[in-house]
Amino acid sequence: MKQKVTLKIIAKEFDVSISTVSKALKNSNEISEEVREKIKAYADYYNYKPNSLALQLRAQKTSVIGVIIPEIVHHFFSTVIDGIEEHANKRGYNVMVCLSNESFEKEVSNISVLTNGSVDGVIVSIARETQKKEDYNHFEMLLKDGFPLVLFDRIVDSLKCDKVIIDDIGGGFKAANHLLEIGSKRIALLTTEDYITVGALRKVGYRKAMQSAGLEVDEDYVFKINDTKNLYRQIEKIFHLEKVPDAILAVNEIYAAIAMKIAIEKGYKIPEDIAVLGFTSGLISKFTSPPLTAITQHGYLMGQQAAELLINRIEHTGPKEFQKEVISTGIKIRKSTYIGE
Amino acid sequence: MKQKVTLKIIAKEFDVSISTVSKALKNSNEISEEVREKIKAYADYYNYKPNSLALQLRAQKTSVIGVIIPEIVHHFFSTVIDGIEEHANKRGYNVMVCLSNESFEKEVSNISVLTNGSVDGVIVSIARETQKKEDYNHFEMLLKDGFPLVLFDRIVDSLKCDKVIIDDIGGGFKAANHLLEIGSKRIALLTTEDYITVGALRKVGYRKAMQSAGLEVDEDYVFKINDTKNLYRQIEKIFHLEKVPDAILAVNEIYAAIAMKIAIEKGYKIPEDIAVLGFTSGLISKFTSPPLTAITQHGYLMGQQAAELLINRIEHTGPKEFQKEVISTGIKIRKSTYIGE
DNA sequence: CTGTTAGCGCTTTCAC
DNA sequence: GTGAAAGCGCTAACAG
Numbered sequence A, B: 001m002k003q004k005v006t007l008k009i010i011a012k013e014f015d016v017s018i019s020t021v022s023k024a025l026k027n028s029n030e031i032s033e034e035v036r037e038k039i040k041a042y043a044d045y046y047n048y049k050p051n052s053l054a055l056q057l058r059a060q061k062t063s064v065i066g067v068i069i070p071e072i073v074h075h076f077f078s079t080v081i082d083g084i085e086e087h088a089n090k091r092g093y094n095v096m097v098c099l100s101n102e103s104f105e106k107e108v109s110n111i112s113v114l115t116n117g118s119v120d121g122v123i124v125s126i127a128r129e130t131q132k133k134e135d136y137n138h139f140e141m142l143l144k145d146g147f148p149l150v151l152f153d154r155i156v157d158s159l160k161c162d163k164v165i166i167d168d169i170g171g172g173f174k175a176a177n178h179l180l181e182i183g184s185k186r187i188a189l190l191t192t193e194d195y196i197t198v199g200a201l202r203k204v205g206y207r208k209a210m211q212s213a214g215l216e217v218d219e220d221y222v223f224k225i226n227d228t229k230n231l232y233r234q235i236e237k238i239f240h241l242e243k244v245p246d247a248i249l250a251v252n253e254i255y256a257a258i259a260m261k262i263a264i265e266k267g268y269k270i271p272e273d274i275a276v277l278g279f280t281s282g283l284i285s286k287f288t289s290p291p292l293t294a295i296t297q298h299g300y301l302m303g304q305q306a307a308e309l310l311i312n313r314i315e316h317t318g319p320k321e322f323q324k325e326v327i328s329t330g331i332k333i334r335k336s337t338y339i340g341e
Numbered sequence C: 001c002t003g004t005t006a007g008c009g010c011t012t013t014c015a016c
Numbered sequence D: 001g002t003g004a005a006a007g008c009g010c011t012a013a014c015a016g
Helices: A007-014 A018-025 A033-045 A052-059 A075-090 A104-114 A128-133 A137-144 A168-181 A197-212 A231-240 A253-265 A299-315 B007-014 B018-025 B033-045 B052-059 B075-090 B104-114 B128-133 B137-144 B168-181 B197-212 B231-240 B253-265 B299-315
Strands: A064-069 A094-099 A121-124 A149-152 A162-166 A187-192 A222-225 A247-250 A275-279 A293-296 A324-327 A330-332 B064-069 B094-099 B121-124 B149-152 B162-166 B187-192 B222-225 B247-250 B275-279 B293-296 B324-327 B330-332
Touching (some): A007 A033, A018 A033, A052 B052, A064 A075, A064 A299, A075 A094, A075 A299, A075 B094, A094 A104, A094 B075, A094 B094, A104 A128, A121 A299, A137 A149, A162 A168, A162 A299, A168 A187, A168 A197, A168 A275, A168 A293, A168 A330, A187 A197, A187 A253, A222 A231, A231 A253, A247 A253, A253 A275, A299 A324, B007 B018, B007 B033, B018 B033, B064 B299, B075 B094, B094 B104, B104 B137, B121 B299, B137 B149, B149 B299, B162 B168, B162 B299, B168 B187, B168 B197, B168 B247, B168 B275, B168 B293, B168 B330, B187 B197, B187 B253, B222 B231, B231 B253, B247 B253, B253 B275
Parallel strands (some): A064 A094, A064 A121, A121 A149, A149 A162, A162 A324, A187 A222, A187 A247, A247 A275, A275 A293, B064 B094, B064 B121, B121 B149, B149 B162, B162 B324, B187 B222, B187 B247
Antiparallel strands (some): B293 B330
16 A cells, blocks of 8 residues: 655655644645645645544544444344444544444453544443343443443443433333233233343333233243244244233244244234234334334434433533433334224 | 553653553563563553554554445345454454445545544445446545455446455346246346446346246336335336236345235235245345245355455455455245245 | 663644 | 644664
8 A cells, every 4th residue: 555645745845844734734824825835735636634543642532432232233233323323423423333242252352442542432232141241340440430431222220321221111011001902911922031131121011011901910921032042932832821812022023023923824813813013123023914013112313312422421511420311112003913994 | 531541651650661661561571570560560450551543553554444334224234244343353453334324425525534544444335326426536546545445245347446246147147047947937027226236237137047048028027116216106016017927026125025015915826826036135035924035145254255355455465466256145945936845 | 671762643832 | 934842652673
């Protein structure tokens, strides 16, 4: 790669000092019209651009924010990144994305790499492994130094920092409630294992809705799916219940789609025999048949909020106390729970 | 944010010179055991980490690669990023992601920001608007300076740089061929407008397959869908043909899913009356009913290859001539084209 | 064994 | 009007 033009090179070219060039390019009227013009012309011609590393080092500010997510091939997370990008760009920041791949070690190393001066702050959604280990030391170190950190979606309450979460309890409630409203009595819950907070919280919401309807939660109707094993086999167990449920609430759209597919294969009519509802994060719900009613998650908004909190923290332009933003969910009613039209 | 520890600070603490500290931390045996240990202990305790900006500025190397994609909320592109990340990390690089949002202007500004010293090279998939304008000046400038650039997926042939593309012609051929093999005679093609190369290339493959089968392509069976308008209405036109096709080949999974849905609504049996096949980039094909046969696209591999080409270019560790890697497609046969079992 | 110096590219204050 | 010098944080050649 060819040597890039620097102030030094231009200075040598015209036999002036570096600072003269710097000022000329900034249109400082300390510099004579004549010199200014010829320097600008030269710089322009050779496509001079100030080296941003030098600027950053000097300014002690990179205008870059780091983002660490567990995986990117996941509609929800891409949506969040999109939101982060949008807000960050608007405020003059760039985004550096790192993946933890759900690994504790990679998360720690990402944090370490990012916080050595390359970024002004980080936004992270915690890796599963970290959540399981409950080792948040790497974050605590950062916070001790007052390094700007925003947690989203997969958060941990004990960390003193800004957070933005989806209202999963509300979402679970909204979901179960919708099913109750359409007349479901026996709602099966397809959820994740307990240490995955998202699943656990949605379950809380489900439980709340059941209780407000005066129904008690039958634990036989709660299925904790292990993501690493055969999903079909695990989900099929729903249909081994003595009394097959008349509704299925799944905490994500894959589980929902699979459950629906199995139900149809077994000859059940959706939604007449069994209504199905999922939490969506992608495009699947729209294209199943029947299309799935789903709780929607506004990842984009979440990303924007996270970026806003972070940048406010970086620029000291928000409240001093740590914020916890809650993004409420929506519900998109489709044919899997809706008879009529 | 608290002042980070620097060599200077440590040096002052022990009343030694900065270089002594630097060496001590590098375990240089130029420094006495005693001094070394106390400095290391201190650094460790205060969690010293060398400022990477300073290192980068000094080394004239950032070990960061920039990636510019049209959008991230798109399974294919996330997959590619995933692949880029994987390879980049393996070789000690980090990834900075920017979105062009299909806008020419944003692409230009992204290039400009990234290439001012923040990254050692960039990987880009060109924005639609840029393709439409055919203005590739921002890339030509880079190449003139010998700046490492790799184009993927949406490329332009005239640019002299490394490229990696999907074998779209082969994919179109493979797709049409499969349909012909299962006995389809009248294959409708659902494609994009011509300036979208991907669609155009797949069409070429389709045409080739038809011709090798001794069939001629009836342009009435080619539907160019405009992504901004009502997809349903446009796709429905397939069924207005005097002779309804016995197979539909769609250049992406959304079109395929919609076409299939409309067909079913109209009472056609899939695949008996009409076989449907799409190019997949997400999870939709798997969850439609029947599940869609699809040409698969290996974005992950593509990302890895792109990163490899770029890093080889950066490190001068590959061939001097520009490479053009072609990633071949796969085909996943599902029920939408398969009778039996 | 330890320190001085120069330099990466840039900005800015202060002299001249 | 122009330039010298300091400094951002670090490394490395060289001097002592």
